[in-house]
Amino acid sequence: MGEYERARAMAAAAPEEFWAQAAALVDWVTPPEVILDSSQAPFYRWFRGGRLNTCVNALDRHVAAGRGDRVAIRYDSPVTGVKRSITYAELLDEVSRFAGVLAGLGVSKGDRVIIYLPMVPEAVVAMLACARLGAVHSVVFGGFAPAELAARIDDATPRVVVSASCGIEAGRVLPYKPLLDEAIGMARHKPQASVILQRPQARAEMHAADVDWAAAMAVAVPHEPVIVEATDPLYILYTSGTTGRPKGIVRDNGGHAVALAWSFWNVYGMTADDTWWAASDVGWVVGHSYIVYSPLLSGATTVLYEGKPVGTPDAGAFWRVIAEYGVNGLFTAPTAIRAIKKEDPDGEHLARHDISSLRSLFLAGERLDPDTYHWACGHLGVPVVDNWWQTETGWPIASNLRGLEPMPIKPGSPSVAVPGYDVQVLDGEGRQVAAGTDGAIVIRLPMPPGTLPTLWGDDQRYVDAYLTANPGYYTTGDGGSMDADGYLYVMGRTDDVINVAGHRLSTGSMEAVVASHPMVAECAVIGVHDDLKGQVPRAFVVLKAGVQVDPAVLQAEIVESVRREIGPVAALKQVVIVPALPKTRSGKILRRTMRGIADGRPEPVPSTIEDVRVLEAITPLLVSDKP
Numbered sequence: 001m002g003e004y005e006r007a008r009a010m011a012a013a014a015p016e017e018f019w020a021q022a023a024a025l026v027d028w029v030t031p032p033e034v035i036l037d038s039s040q041a042p043f044y045r046w047f048r049g050g051r052l053n054t055c056v057n058a059l060d061r062h063v064a065a066g067r068g069d070r071v072a073i074r075y076d077s078p079v080t081g082v083k084r085s086i087t088y089a090e091l092l093d094e095v096s097r098f099a100g101v102l103a104g105l106g107v108s109k110g111d112r113v114i115i116y117l118p119m120v121p122e123a124v125v126a127m128l129a130c131a132r133l134g135a136v137h138s139v140v141f142g143g144f145a146p147a148e149l150a151a152r153i154d155d156a157t158p159r160v161v162v163s164a165s166c167g168i169e170a171g172r173v174l175p176y177k178p179l180l181d182e183a184i185g186m187a188r189h190k191p192q193a194s195v196i197l198q199r200p201q202a203r204a205e206m207h208a209a210d211v212d213w214a215a216a217m218a219v220a221v222p223h224e225p226v227i228v229e230a231t232d233p234l235y236i237l238y239t240s241g242t243t244g245r246p247k248g249i250v251r252d253n254g255g256h257a258v259a260l261a262w263s264f265w266n267v268y269g270m271t272a273d274d275t276w277w278a279a280s281d282v283g284w285v286v287g288h289s290y291i292v293y294s295p296l297l298s299g300a301t302t303v304l305y306e307g308k309p310v311g312t313p314d315a316g317a318f319w320r321v322i323a324e325y326g327v328n329g330l331f332t333a334p335t336a337i338r339a340i341k342k343e344d345p346d347g348e349h350l351a352r353h354d355i356s357s358l359r360s361l362f363l364a365g366e367r368l369d370p371d372t373y374h375w376a377c378g379h380l381g382v383p384v385v386d387n388w389w390q391t392e393t394g395w396p397i398a399s400n401l402r403g404l405e406p407m408p409i410k411p412g413s414p415s416v417a418v419p420g421y422d423v424q425v426l427d428g429e430g431r432q433v434a435a436g437t438d439g440a441i442v443i444r445l446p447m448p449p450g451t452l453p454t455l456w457g458d459d460q461r462y463v464d465a466y467l468t469a470n471p472g473y474y475t476t477g478d479g480g481s482m483d484a485d486g487y488l489y490v491m492g493r494t495d496d497v498i499n500v501a502g503h504r505l506s507t508g509s510m511e512a513v514v515a516s517h518p519m520v521a522e523c524a525v526i527g528v529h530d531d532l533k534g535q536v537p538r539a540f541v542v543l544k545a546g547v548q549v550d551p552a553v554l555q556a557e558i559v560e561s562v563r564r565e566i567g568p569v570a571a572l573k574q575v576v577i578v579p580a581l582p583k584t585r586s587g588k589i590l591r592r593t594m595r596g597i598a599d600g601r602p603e604p605v606p607s608t609i610e611d612v613r614v615l616e617a618i619t620p621l622l623v624s625d626k627p
C-alpha cells in the first residue's frame with residue numbers, strides 16, 4: 001500500500017486520529033479536547049476546545065524559531081515598478097502595529113473588517129492583523145462594483161473598512177476610494193472608520209471617518225495576539241451562488257490552520273525552504289489560502305505579484321519572476337497560461353529566462369483543457385498538476401499529491417480525492433454511478449478541517465444550498481465522472497455559476513441587471529466557450545413588444561449597466577437580441593438545456609418544451625465563439 005492509499009484509508013476510517021496527527025503542524029495555546037464534534041450534525045466542528053491564534057502560527061512562531069530573517073513576502077509590482085522583500089520579523093512588526101491601529105479604531109475579537117485592496121503587501125498585513133486580534137476579515141475583490149461591495153458591507157456589518165486610493169489594471173489607474181465612498185453611501189450599515197492607503201499613483205480625497213494608513217502606522221502601538229477558539233471564525237469570503245445574493249463562506253481558525261499547513265507539503269510538495277508563488281488575487285480563495293495562509297503558516301516565502309501574465313511588460317512576465325526569485329512552485333489559473341500561450345506560442349520569451357528552480361506548475365479555478373496542459377508540459381518541462389476545489393472547501397478536494405505520493409498524471413483529470421474528502425458521483429436519484437459515468441459530484445459528510453462550517457449568519461441557507469439535494473453529502477455544484485482508478489473528471493457547473501478567466505460569477509445576478517433594462521422583456525445569460533477565458537457570459541434578450549432599437553446601442557447600455565452594478569470583472573460584453581427564448585409549456589426558460597448545449601454536453605430535449613424550433617434557432621448562438 002502506498003502513502004496515498006494509507007493516508008486516504010486512515011482519514012476515512014479514523015478521521016479523528018488522522019487529523020489529530022496533522023494538528024501537530026500547528027502551535028496551540030490549549031490543545032483541542034474533541035477532534036471532530038458531530039454533536040450538532042450536519043454542523044460539524046473540528047478541534048473543539050482548542051485555542052490558538054492564526055497570526056502567531058503564520059508569523060510569531062517562525063520568528064521565535066530563529067527564522068525572522070527569512071523572507072516572508074516578495075512583492076513584485078511591474079505595474080508600479082516597485083519590488084520589496086519583507087522578512088518574517090518585519091512582517092510581524094507591521095502586522096502587530098496595524099493590529100494596534102485597528103484596535104485603536106475599536107476593532108476587537110469577533111468584529112468584522114472589510115478589506116478592499118489591490119495586490120499590495122498591506123492587503124496581507126491587514127488580513128493577518130485581523131487574525132491577530134481575533135477579528136474576522138472579509139476581503140472583497142477589487143473588480144467588483146460599489147453595489148456588490150455595499151451588499152457585502154450590509155451582510156458582514158464591518159466596524160472598519162481597509163482600502164486604498166487606487167488599483168492599477170492593464171496600465172490604467174483605477175481610483176478605489178470613490179467606489180468605496182459610493183458603496184458606503186448605498187449600504188444600510190455604516191462602518192465606523194475607513195483606513196486608506198494612499199498610493200502615489202492617485203491620492204484619495206479623505207473624509208471625517210477616514211484614517212490615513214501611513215499616519216496611523218507612524219504612531220501605532222504593536223498589539224499582542226488575542227487567543228481564540230479553534231471554532232471561532234477567521235474570515236468570511238463572499239462567493240457567487242445561483243442567486244444574485246452572494247454567499248458568505250465562513251472559515252474557522254483551527255481547522256483552517258491545520259488543513260492549510262498540511263496541504264502545503266502533502267498536496268503541493270512545498271517546504272519552509274521553498275519560494276512559492278500563487279499568481280492569483282487576495283480577493284479570491286486561491287489568494288487567501290495560497291498567497292497568504294498556507295505558505296506563511298509553513299514558514300515559506302510567498303510571492304505577491306501585482307500585474308498580469310502578459311503585457312507587464314511582455315509574455316515573459318511570469319518567467320522573469322520565477323527566475324528572479326528562484327520560485328519552486330507556481331500556482332495559477334489555466335486562463336493565465338492560455339494568455340501567455342497566445343502571445344508566445346513557441347516559448348521565445350520563456351527561453352530568455354532561467355526557470356530551472358521550478359519543480360511543478362499547479363493549475364486550478366476552471367477546467368484545465370488538454371491544449372493548455374500539453375503546451376505547459378512541453379514548454380516548462382515540469383509536472384503540470386491540475387487541482388480541483390472551491391471557495392467553500394478552501395483547499396484542494398482532488399489533486400495529484402506531490403508531497404504525499406506523486407502519481408501518474410492523466411490529462412483532463414485533477415487526479416484523485418485528497419485524503420479527508422470522500423468524493424462520490426451520484427445520479428439524479430442519489431445513487432452512485434458506475435465508473436466513467438457522468439453525475440453530480442458530491443462529498444460525503446463530514447468534510448475535512450478547513451472546509452466551510454456554515455454560511456455567515458445563515459445556517460439554513462447553508463443546509464438548503466449544499467446539504468439538501470443529496471442527504472448525507474455536500475453537493476459541490478460540479479458535474480463529472482470518476483474512472484476505475486479513482487481519477488476524477490470535473491466537467492463543469494450544473495448550476496448558474498460560470499467561471500470566467502478563473503473568476504467565479506453568477507449568471508443569475510447578471511440576468512437580474514439585464515432584465516432591469518426598460519426595453520428588455522426577458523433574458524437568459526449563459527456561459528459560452530471562449531478561447532482565452534474558458535467561458536464568457538452571453539446575454540440573450542427578448543425585447544418588449546413594439547420596441548425598435550439599434551442593437552449596438554442596446555448592447556452598449558446593457559454592458560455598461562452590468563459593469564456599473566456588478567463590476568468589470570463580470571466581463572459581460574456579448575448581448576444578442578433573439579425573437580424568443582426556449583421555454584417549457586408552463587413558461588419556464590430552459591436554461592439548463594441551453595447550458596448543456598453551450599458546454600458541449602447536450603441533454604435530451606425535455607418533452608415539456610413549448611416549441612422546439614426556438615431552441616433550434618438559438619443553438620448556433622450557444623456553440624459559436626462569436627455572438
Ligand code: COA
Nearest residue numbers: 142143169280284286309333335336339365501502568569
Ligand atoms: N480591479 C478592477 N478591475 C479589475 C480587477 C481589479 N482587481 N481585475 C480585473 N478587472 C477588470 C479588468 O481590467 C477587465 O476590465 P476591462 O473589461 O475594462 O478590460 C475586467 O475586469 C475583466 O478582467 P479579466 O476577466 O481578468 O480579463 P482581462 O482581459 O483583464 O485579463 C487574464 C485576462 C487571463 C490575463 C486575467 O484574467 C488573468 O491574469 N487571470 C489569471 C488567473 C487568475 O487571477 N485567476 C483567479 C483565480 S486562481
Ligand code: AMP
Nearest residue numbers: 364365366367387388389390391490504
Ligand atoms: P471558486 O469558488 O472561485 O474557487 O470556483 C470553484 C469552481 O471553479 C468549482 O466549483 C469548479 O466549477 C471550478 N473549478 C475550480 N478548479 C477546477 C478544476 N481544476 N477543474 C475544473 N473546474 C474547476
